[in-house]
Amino acid sequence: MTAVPARPPARPAPVPVHPHVTDAVKAPDLIRLGPHTVLARFETLKVYAALGAVRTLLERGTLTPGQTVVDSSSGIYALALAMACHRYGLRCHIVASTTVDTTLRLQLEILGATVEQMPPSDDLRLDQERRVRRVRDLLRRRPGLYWMRQYHDAVHYAGYREFADLVAAALPVTELTVVGAVGTGASTAGLVLPLRQRGVAVRLVGLQPFGSVTFGSDRFQDPEAIIAGIGSAIPFGNVRHELYDTVHWTDFRHATAGAVGLLRDHAVFAGLSTGAAYLAATWEAARHPGQSFLVIGPDTGHRYTERAFARHRELPDPRALKPHQITDLADLAPPWSVMEWRRRRHGPGPGPHSPAAGPRPADRQEGAV
Incomplete structure (x- = not known):
């Protein structure tokens, strides 16, 4: 009997060697949480x-190498x-929130950035107003x-087109629900617009904390904490309200329960905005079986270790939590509300994109100060 030659072992796929660390960390890991x-x-x-x-502004000639951005x-x-x-x-100058911790500050300084940090404050509005005021002061002086x-x-939408290409290749579907924190508005808009x-x-589902003006919860205050990065105490021009189909508002405790649940159920250690998105997506998926969901997890959980994860034993099981469903702001x-936003341009009163608030960012000269 003729011996069959052994098949040579399959060659592993080549591992890319990145020219800079930003190429290595920019793309997400895609992790299946459910069917x-x-x-x-x-x-x-x-x-x-x-x-x-930065790349776009350099290509336009708006920035030149060696210039300082703030x-x-x-x-x-x-x-x-x-x-x-x-x-x-x-060169880089950062006017940092009071929430920036020592680990992050040291990274910024070693990377060559200069850092000014706002004094301690539990008031998100005061923290943000101080930061913007300081930036304007720096612009006058320098x-x-x-x-x-x-x-x-x-211009901050531009980089997310690459993320949209990645999602389109990995999830070749004709319908998709994206669940993510609203924040500045750039990540959700930058992803959803190219996909559409x-x-x-x-279908775009946005996450907000209580205390944010962006979707009208500024009359509330979270007694425990404000979730950095999800909402805002001042209007953000990059938020396009008419892109959102549904909005969830969660407090610190519910977002933390979601983050702990994500770690417990899937071994994923992520931040509180991811926890809020996981909580909302789990509820949404149960109501829309068979639909495809993409949950955006913006960062890891390290900066929330002491404030949030250390309290894991006292938190409720996220599977037992349900939102208060509303039809009017x-x-x-x-602690948790949900509303069908239905892609309205703005909420009651002159929102950041109402005619009273002036033109959109795209209508102004980008980058003008």
Whole structure:
């Protein structure tokens, strides 16, 4: 009997060697949480925003190598911007939120960024207003600075088109529900707009904390904490309200329960905005069986270890939690509410995109200060 030659072992797929760390950390890990639910877990989501914005502004000639850029940040954008500046030879100045911890601050400083941190405060509005006021003061004193305006300049959408390409390749579906924190508005808009342009019917579910003006919960205060990065105490021009189909508002305790549940159920250690998104997506998926869901996880859970994860024994089981379903913002109530937003342009009164609030970022000269 003729011996069959042994088949040579399959060659492993080549592992890319990245020219810069930003290429390694910008793309998420896609993790299946259920039959139709996938988590896009990032180390730091805003690398896409910072890289896309910096690259675009350099290509336009708006920025030149060696120039100093400045912006305000509550955390992950600061690191992303410092990394983008490290890559492209720019200087970086960060006006940091009181929530920025020592680990992050040291990374920023070693990367070459200069950091000014706001004094301790439990008031999100005061923290953000102080930061913006300080940025404006710096611009008056140092006219060569360039304000990145992550909250208002639509150039921050640009980098997320690459994320949209990745999602389209990994999840070749015609209908998709995206669940993610609203924050500055750039990540959800930057992902959803290209997908809708491709013909994907995308339903967008946004997450907000109580205390945020973005979707009208500013009359509330979370007695325990404000979830950094999900909402805002000041209007953000990059938020396009008419992109959102549904909005969930969660308090700190519910977001933490979601984050702990995600770690317990799937061994994924992620931040509180991911926890809020996981909580909302689990409830949404139960109501829409068979639909495909993408949950956006912007960062890891490390900066919440002491404030949130250390309290895991006292938290409720997220599977037992349900939101208060409302049809009007007047009925909004903690700890968790949900409303069909139905892609309305703005809420009651002059919202950030109402005619009274002036033109959108795209209608102004991008990057102007």
